[in-house]
Amino acid sequence: CSKSGSDAAAGNSGDSQLTVGFAQTGAESAWRTANTNSLRNEAEKRGIELKFADGQSKQENQIRAVRSFIAQGVDAIVIAPIVETGWDPVLREAKRANIPVVVMDRTVATSDESLYAAFVGSDFYEEGRMAADWLAENAGDRTNIVELQGEPGSAAANERRKAFADALAKHPNLKIIDSQTGNFRRAEGKTVMEAMLKTHGDAIQIVYAHNDDMALGAIQAIEEAGKTPGEDIMIVSIDAIKEAVQAVADGKMNCTVECNPLFGPKIYDTIEAILAGKPVEKKSYNKDELFDQTNAAAALPSRQY
Numbered sequence: 001c002s003k004s005g006s007d008a009a010a011g012n013s014g015d016s017q018l019t020v021g022f023a024q025t026g027a028e029s030a031w032r033t034a035n036t037n038s039l040r041n042e043a044e045k046r047g048i049e050l051k052f053a054d055g056q057s058k059q060e061n062q063i064r065a066v067r068s069f070i071a072q073g074v075d076a077i078v079i080a081p082i083v084e085t086g087w088d089p090v091l092r093e094a095k096r097a098n099i100p101v102v103v104m105d106r107t108v109a110t111s112d113e114s115l116y117a118a119f120v121g122s123d124f125y126e127e128g129r130m131a132a133d134w135l136a137e138n139a140g141d142r143t144n145i146v147e148l149q150g151e152p153g154s155a156a157a158n159e160r161r162k163a164f165a166d167a168l169a170k171h172p173n174l175k176i177i178d179s180q181t182g183n184f185r186r187a188e189g190k191t192v193m194e195a196m197l198k199t200h201g202d203a204i205q206i207v208y209a210h211n212d213d214m215a216l217g218a219i220q221a222i223e224e225a226g227k228t229p230g231e232d233i234m235i236v237s238i239d240a241i242k243e244a245v246q247a248v249a250d251g252k253m254n255c256t257v258e259c260n261p262l263f264g265p266k267i268y269d270t271i272e273a274i275l276a277g278k279p280v281e282k283k284s285y286n287k288d289e290l291f292d293q294t295n296a297a298a299a300l301p302s303r304q305y
Ligand code: AHR
Pocket: 028, 029, 030, 031, 032, 105, 106, 156, 184, 210, 211, 212, 213, 238, 239, 259
């Protein structure tokens, strides 16, 4: 492996194999597993050596992994930042070592945008807006929403929350009566929903979950409480994992906004371009769709995650 631009540009050809360090958040959701697999499979296809570090949902683990990648002299580093803040020192260390960093999936809040080479991911604000706009059109006479938030401090939770609240401001009939974190995890989504059902009972008419795993956990809690998800309580969520699209087709969930995790190819294209000295977009967003009763069943056969 080599860090020099020309050797790295040769990348995966000949004996100059590209080495990439990948600091993943963890394995909190089905989305995350699909994302990890996408980067792993594509690395294998291209003959890239991928050094994978599971952050186990702790930023300090990710920072330690990035420092270790720097010490090993990898050609490039990919970070899926668990939280938005606190990255500047380690990004500065990577920059000093001349190792480009591609921020993936979740954005970082930094005082110096030159500390990372590129961002590749979804527009979380747009996802939250799509979910809220869908509700505004389809909620009928339902008004009361409970929100299951993602990991506190993550760009995904911050943006999805803000976009949803901003959009609701235009629809004063819709209001959030409770909002708590389920950390993007199915089991926690279920526990939080159980507690909310105890507290609010029949007042809950809509669930807005920041990801499908929490929504699927909430569905279990709703069913165990003797209610019919999708009817008694409307469920709107984000990710469009296959299981959720199936739940929409089955009428247990009402809408899921896609957040495509399959960006392995785009990540390595970006890295290869950077190492070859070619210009890359500073921020590149995936295009995401929305699935509801009108298109979920038809989309199922081609869902890849
Ligand atoms: O950062 C993207 C979010 O993280 C996905 O929506 C969620 O499922 C994942 O864990």
